[in-house]
Amino acid sequence: MKAMQRKVNERYMITASLVFFLIHSMQIGIGILSYQQDIVKSAGNDSWIAVIFAGLIVHIIIWMMYKILKNGKGDLITIHYDLFGKWLGGIFSLIWIIYYWAIGLVVIRSYLEVVQVWMFPDISIWQFSLIFLSLVYYLLIGGFRVVTGICFLGVVIPAYLLLTLIFPIEFTEFRNLLPIWNHSLKDISLATKDMTLSYLGLSTLLMFYPYLKNPERSQKWAHGGNLLTMLLYAGLMILSIAYFGQGYLSRIIWPTLTMWKIVELPFVERFEYVGISSWALIILPNICLSFWAASRGVRQLLRFSQRKALIGMLLMTWIIIYFLQERQQIEMLSSYVSMTGFYLIVIYLPLLFVFSYLRLLRR
Amino acid sequence: MKRILLLIVICLLGVLSACVQKQILDDVQLVTAIGYELTNENELKATAVTPIYKPDKTIISDIFTETGPLSKEIRKQLNMQSSRPFVSGKIEIGLYSKDLAQKGMLDLLDTFYRDPAVGSRAYLAIVDGNMQSLLEKQYGQQDNGIYLSHMFEQNIDTGSLPRTNLNQFLSAYYSQGIDPFIPIVKQENGQVKLDGHALFRGDKMVGELSAKNMFIFKVLMDKYTKQDSTAVKLTETNQREGEYVSVLKIRAKRVYKIENTTEVPKITINVKIEGNVEEYSEGQQIDKKIIKTAQKSMQSQVKKQADDMISMFQELRIDPIGIGGQVRSRQRNWDENHWLDVYPNADINVDVQVSLTETGIVE
Incomplete structure (x- = not known):
């Protein structure tokens, strides 16, 4: 049995500024292809306001996370251990580990669904996921620094996709956004709640915090990553409303992909094919980081080999992916995971924050 | 040994998973x-x-x-x-x-x-x-x-x-x-x-x-008109009865003015048209007087056609140029049903301003 690690060897640490890419790449994933629909259903032309509100809430949560981590010294598992003891803390940690693992599962299955619907209806799910998961395994045995590298590349390389957003502008009607704020506060807060789900990937910060060289200095980079996410989400939302109109937008499952249907280049008739293929690089950091966080959690909690935990998780993922066949099932799973994420991050984390603060005061 | 086996499996998978339906052009x-x-x-x-x-x-x-x-x-x-x-x-x-x-x-x-x-x-x-x-x-x-x-x-x-x-x-x-x-x-x-x-x-x-109304329709509804053309019958002075000029490279802009949005709305559409005169049925010189006459004739013709077109839309209870959308974007508590009730009786005016700037490369 291994000991619970509170400090990480400096050899495995990363520079503070890379937190920007870790946070940002984890937030942008499969959700950005389809987040518009739910938000527009409740907030209509004011959806972008909800996007910004949700982003601000997430800023507050990042601030809380840093406070918790700074007080706790270590990662989420050790904090749970210190605050709640072996058993209660262990149960909480286990919930978080399952949540991290489920994110990876949902992301890879949702991506496969997109590939199935948009490109290759007869793609073999088990073969594709086996290759993809082998890649994830290969990257993860390289350790956290490799994962960080993938996050960096997963932000930088697909950045060219932003250029494609120029094409729809010709067909936009920005008047669709007016009048600003004609929805009730209730509608907006409902949409804000839905929207926070799209930002939630950042919770892996709770696991990789000990790997940061100057954790205090990394906070501004974490906020920066979230700010970029917020700007992207808000900009894309404004563009979608202007391009589709809120009525049509609330009927489209993948608005971002549907927007690509207007792109016409001399050498490619349907840009979705390029875009969806590039998307593999965007979801790769998501999957890597969430599996990393989950397997790291297992290692810390059960003092078990991280590699063996990872193999077990990947195998489990592979089997479950094979049995998730229908769109309804995938959607149900992904909404369960998002709701769990919402409760864990928006409700549980602030409580943990208060609790850890009280502990600090009593000492 | 284990590694080599893994490698073989991965290579095999790479080959196998190419078995999706190909669609060669x-x-x-x-x-x-x-x-x-x-x-x-x-x-x-x-x-x-x-x-x-x-x-x-x-x-x-x-x-x-x-x-x-x-x-x-x-x-x-x-x-x-x-x-x-x-x-x-x-x-x-x-x-x-x-x-x-x-x-x-x-x-x-x-x-x-x-x-x-x-x-x-x-x-x-x-x-x-x-x-x-x-x-x-x-x-x-x-x-x-x-x-x-x-x-x-x-x-x-x-x-x-x-x-x-x-x-x-x-x-x-x-x-x-x-x-x-x-x-x-x-x-x-x-x-x-x-x-x-x-x-x-x-x-x-x-x-x-009808086809002859297409020019007015484009001026009234399209995001931008840049290169349109139309023929204008000179009507202002009696002596020029039956003469035509043709106006090319028409650029058009619109501004909506909406008053009294609660009861029966009063809507004014200010249309600004710029164009070049490039043909005159009498062939000879195109002087200032002709341009002035053409401007005035075009103004009244466009206005009349536009008014007729809009009252036809009102009679049919349809709104292809999106006047309702203009009202919606200026009204906080817009109600579609209320609008549909008042639309047929709404007071909609078109104000046209024409300026003909160039006359080709000869006088």
Whole structure:
């Protein structure tokens, strides 16, 4: 049995500024292809306001996370251990580990669904996921620094996709956004709640915090990553409303992909094919980081080999992916995971924050 | 040993998973245009146009016709006639007969926009007259789908056709305060030509706009008019009765002024038109006086036509230029039903300002 690690060897640490890419790449994933629909259903032309509100809430949560981590010294598992003891803390940690693992599962299955619907209806799910998961395994045995590298590349390389957003502008009607704020506060807060789900990937910060060289200095980079996410989400939302109109937008499952249907280049008739293929690089950091966080959690909690935990998780993922066949099932799973994420991050984390603060005061 | 085994498995998988359905361009039948009409037995009759690339590098179009109850079902039957499978990825234009459009288009459009392969740039058009003979004839050096699509594109850029495509239609259909329209095409003297617009209430065609009104329609509704042209009959002074000037390179802008939005609204549309005079029916010099007369004549003509057009829209209770959308964007508690009640009686005025700036390269 291994000991619970509170400090990480400096050899495995990363520079503070890379937190920007870790946070940002984890937030942008499969959700950005389809987040518009739910938000527009409740907030209509004011959806972008909800996007910004949700982003601000997430800023507050990042601030809380840093406070918790700074007080706790270590990662989420050790904090749970210190605050709640072996058993209660262990149960909480286990919930978080399952949540991290489920994110990876949902992301890879949702991506496969997109590939199935948009490109290759007869793609073999088990073969594709086996290759993809082998890649994830290969990257993860390289350790956290490799994962960080993938996050960096997963932000930088697909950045060219932003250029494609120029094409729809010709067909936009920005008047669709007016009048600003004609929805009730209730509608907006409902949409804000839905929207926070799209930002939630950042919770892996709770696991990789000990790997940061100057954790205090990394906070501004974490906020920066979230700010970029917020700007992207808000900009894309404004563009979608202007391009589709809120009525049509609330009927489209993948608005971002549907927007690509207007792109016409001399050498490619349907840009979705390029875009969806590039998307593999965007979801790769998501999957890597969430599996990393989950397997790291297992290692810390059960003092078990991280590699063996990872193999077990990947195998489990592979089997479950094979049995998730229908769109309804995938959607149900992904909404369960998002709701769990919402409760864990928006409700549980602030409580943990208060609790850890009280502990600090009593000492 | 273990590593080598893993490597072999991964390599094998790479080879195996290439087994998705391939669609090589030479082995599929690209449909470029598809026309739908109703048969006497109330069944759908579809006419598909596909290009045939001949050995001497010329392209001709080939026609397939089939009837059936559902459009995807028709595709299956079309495949029974063809040596290669039909694919929908290159559909440039969907054509519909008038009686079909009068019964409602959404069911048919559903197969279009549900299909991930069909682009958002696909044009829609209503065919006046015989569908089959329109699609059968060879018009240009391309197949007819591409020919029609180029014809539309050209008229949007430099003619009187407002921006229109599948996405615009759906966006207008699902938005409040605007109704969709699509152009009408017709075969005349062996050529295909644009012949006005079909106007919709919901997804049902309820009215028509004649070809000579297309210029005014574009000025009133398109995001920007840049290269349009029109002929102006000089009416201001008696001595110039029956003389014409033609105005080219027309740029138009609109500003809406909306008062009294609660009861019966008073709406003023200020239209600013700039253009160049490049032809005068009497041939000789175009002096200041003629320009002034032309400006005034054009002002009153555009105003009259626009007023007539809008009162026709009000009578039909349709709103293809999106006046409702303009009101919606200026009103906090907009109610679609209330608007539909007051719209037919709304006081809508068009104010036109014309400035003719250049007269070509001679005096």
